[in-house]
Amino acid sequence: MGKLYRIVLLLLFAAGWVNAMPTLTVATDVWPPFRILQPDGQLQGIDIEILHRLEQESGIRLQVKRMPWGRALKQMQTGQVDLMIGLAHTPERAQFIDYLQPAYYQCWxxxxxxxxxxxxxxxxxxxxxxxxxxxxxxxxxxxxxxxxxxxxxxxxxxxxxxxxxxxxxxxxxxxxxxxxxxxxxxxxxxxxxxAPYRPARPITLYLGMSKRSPYQDLKLPLAQALQTLVVNGEIQQIARPYQP
The missing domain is CATH 3.40.190.10 (Periplasmic binding protein-like II)
Structure with a gap:
């Protein structure tokens, strides 16, 4: 009976821990093949699959919120949203966004x-x-x-x-x-x-967290989960079916 009681307590504790985990809002917009709008209004694509894997790897819940890109950047400034994905780095954005390392994708x-x-x-x-x-x-x-x-x-x-x-x-x-x-x-x-002319430098894409997000303590576990997906080649596997 005592063993069963301990198991029940552990299960209740685990359930309480999951329910206590915050949900971070990821602001983004349609940008195929990274975010593809489906007939039901949902998004799918490379970035969406990456976010699902980040949830699984880190245990952190992520909620995608679609909005115009410019509005998403403004809400990152104020901390109304926590994260953006598919971000190129600029000095201006770096004033209000922490870019999680490593970059996860490269375009030209x-x-x-x-x-x-x-x-x-x-x-x-x-x-x-x-x-x-x-x-x-x-x-x-x-x-x-x-x-x-x-x-x-x-x-x-x-x-x-x-x-x-x-x-x-x-x-x-x-x-x-x-x-x-x-x-x-x-x-x-x-x-x-x-055109034959190609700029010399690629555009590297990042996951970024608002510096005003109240969940700064989750930045490290998210970055660690992202690094795992990059290092083990999983992001390239996710992207392959979407490449022309």
């Missing part, structure tokens, strides 16, 4: 347009005098992000950019090869090509 910035438009774009200076579409609140590379000489046109999503370039409303767009190559493989009718 690239320029896309109709084949005849991009064929001769083989150096950065060829961007001068050409209107270039980009996604607002995104970070690509320097000097592009801060170059006031360029004629840049910002929109809310990469899908908007693809449609605008396809229809001739924009001659050129910048994107990440992970996302745009995936979109072009899924929809060949877009008929866009990648």
């Amino acid at each position: 910035p690239a320029f896309y347009g109709k084949r005849e438009q991009v064929a001769r774009l083989d150096q950065y200076s060829h961007l001068l005098g050409v209107k270039v579409g980009f996604v607002l609140n995104s970070a690509y590379f320097e000097p592009f992000d801060s170059d006031i000489r360029l004629d840049k046109h910002g929109v809310a999503t990469e899908d908007q950019l693809l449609r605008m370039v396809q229809r001739g409303h924009l001659p050129l767009m910048i994107g990440t090869d992970c996302q745009v190559d995936y979109a072009l493989s899924r929809e060949p009718a877009l008929a866009l090509a990648k």
Whole structure:
């Protein structure tokens, strides 16, 4: 009877510990193949699978909250949300976001347009005098992000950019090869090509925690879980089915 009593106590303690664990909010938006919107309104994709594995590895509950990317960044500033995934590093963001190490994925910035438009774009200076579409609140590379000489046109999503370039409303767009190559493989009718010019540095993607999140003590176990997934190659396994 005493042994059974101890087992019951242990089970009750374990259940109480699980219920006491906080739920951290992960703010994000649609960005295939990392976050793909399903017909039922749910998200799936590389980042969503990574978040599920982080939950399993760390025991920390994560709740995905979809919102525009710019709003997500603002709520990270105030601590209204705890985490963002798929973050590129910038000095400005680093003022209010702690980037969990290591980075978990790498993409390359690239320029896309109709084949005849991009064929001769083989150096950065060829961007001068050409209107270039980009996604607002995104970070690509320097000097592009801060170059006031360029004629840049910002929109809310990469899908908007693809449609605008396809229809001739924009001659050129910048994107990440992970996302745009995936979109072009899924929809060949877009008929866009990648410019020969490639920036020298990749875009590395991070999981970041708001410096105003009340759950700073969970930063280390999350980072340790992330490192495990990176080191054992599991993230590459997750990503492989989504690669064009």
